[in-house]
Amino acid sequence: MDDSASPPTTRDLRAHLDAGAFDAIRKALERYRRGASDERQAALRALTAVAEDDPERLGPLVDALEPFLVDDDRAVRLLSAKLLVTLADVAPTDVLAVVPALAERLADESEFYYVRARSAEALGYVAREAPEAVATPDVVADLCVGLAFDEPAVREKLATALECIALGDPSRLRHQTETLAAHLDDDAELVRYHLSTAATVVACVHPEAVCSHRDALVERLGDGSPYVRGRAAEALGVLTRADGVSAPAPPALETVRDDEAAFAATRARFALGDADAGEAVGTVAGVRETTDDAVADITAPDAACPNCGVDLPDPGPPTCPNCGVPRGPPGPP
Template identity: 55%
Template sequence: MEDSDPDRLAARITEGDAEAVVATVADLTAVDADTRKRALRAVGDAVDDGTRLDGAAVGSLTSFLTDDDRAVRLTAAKLFVALARTAPEAVTPAVDSLGERLADDAEFYYVRARCAEALGYVAVESPEAVADPATLADLRVGLEFDEPEVKEKLAKALAHVALGDPSRLRHHVDSLAEHLDAGDELVRYHLCTALVAIGCEHPDRLTAAEAALGERLRDESPYVRGRAAEALGLLAGTEPPKERADAGEALDEVDADAAPSFLLDRAEFCRRRLADPASDPVSGVGTVESVREGTADAVAAMTVPDDGVCPHCGLDFADGGPPMCPRCGTPR
């Protein structure tokens, strides 16, 4: 039937006809899984092209998060990530549904990861809609997953929660610090970013993460090292100041000729604070606003793909390997 045509759903969303969207979604429940997936992808294309959805349309799409077909649920979760990235306020009606998928231990872990990612984007703009104790617990417990991409999405969501409201995670510094030695660079980066956001408003709370952050000052990633230095600089600004000789030695190892400005600026910030807790700030460092503005560029720099290496989990590909990474399942 015409109303079950995938392109028709996207067209009705583009037209802004909420009632027609809801009716079309209802019709799609009677068609095969491939058609439902194509419909969701068509909606995703419309969103990428600038279409904005209202609450009624978003609410109707949540039914796909509990679809019987796992691939449909994953496609729906990816759609909500796209929606939340471009218009987080529009996804507020779907927060409960996304939270239920995240909390479902029996759900496919990639569906849970994408739901967490969507919730994170909402949390930046509307932290009160996302950061209830149960959701925060699900995000933190999820860091125990072995799958690199899943842990990365959960860590990213936690960073977004902290950027939305640093107070939300101030009592969880120790549990975040437990995962700062994760094997995935992006996990370490996002968790350090969350700690920096917390430290911008509650620097004394970072005491519980001081040892773990100190270890990250020698991290192989300059972006992780930079965030760790930024967090320790915030901690050094608390009273009374403490001796932090190990941090000073690690900072002295930063190579001014080879290190990116991201690390150099944060190393300088930390040095100044270690020398004088009341020192003048370094521009673009040590505020929630600067973290928000700089995170996307830092992640982009970290995820520039090397030839033959998965940008998500770092697996080396053999020549002529498959189009999907055999470890984490993401496209090459």
């Protein structure tokens, strides 16, 4: 039997990476493509583990990952898309070579929805740094249309991508503000947050494009999320201060100014003209600096086991699934 045609072990794959033997890795990936699905999945998991520690090591290999995005096995397609998300978040320009392939996965309505979600996320991260390579009319249209029809997990990633496009080049969304406003009441907090953030960024550069949808922002001042309330207040403050538009501060901002959440209260003070709101509030740079922390807080686990520290959902099981210790009395309904 000729072992040279068989895929290498994942240990060999890591050894090639450690040695910088990219030609050997490319040949190995070609053999994986001809091998069994579980072998391809194992290889992609091994590469993802490397990418999580040092994503730039995989930069020279990104184009070799493209065939895995159209693999017959959807698990392989999903793992490859997740790997590209990891790379794009840290080294977005390294992923430029596979932007067309990711856009095809996003546009394919028959594709597994998690693959579409991860493809949108990867495209968004690239768009933050290279919007001209990603934010074509077709891609923007696919992202916007999906907000009305896709699963919640997909909508969150579509909204993420739209926020990223806005941060990369607000002008790319100046004609999509009606869509952003129409979905500011989405059931998912992350969707509302990302879209209100995108609207805020667009307002910083094109206030006239957002001003006609001011009512949707005013409504978000009563949102259950302090981060959505804060972004809505920030966008309204940008409109209030902008030249050439008529957008007086709504009375509801007075309530948000006394918000228990500093994120919301600071931005309401900005909208009401207070001088202590901070120079970065109401700017594209300021939004860019604060959005990752906001998302991290929104997605943080609800609770941790008092015994072993494992993250627990709320509501959740009465005992910790990891150590079996009771989690304590439930909170108020």
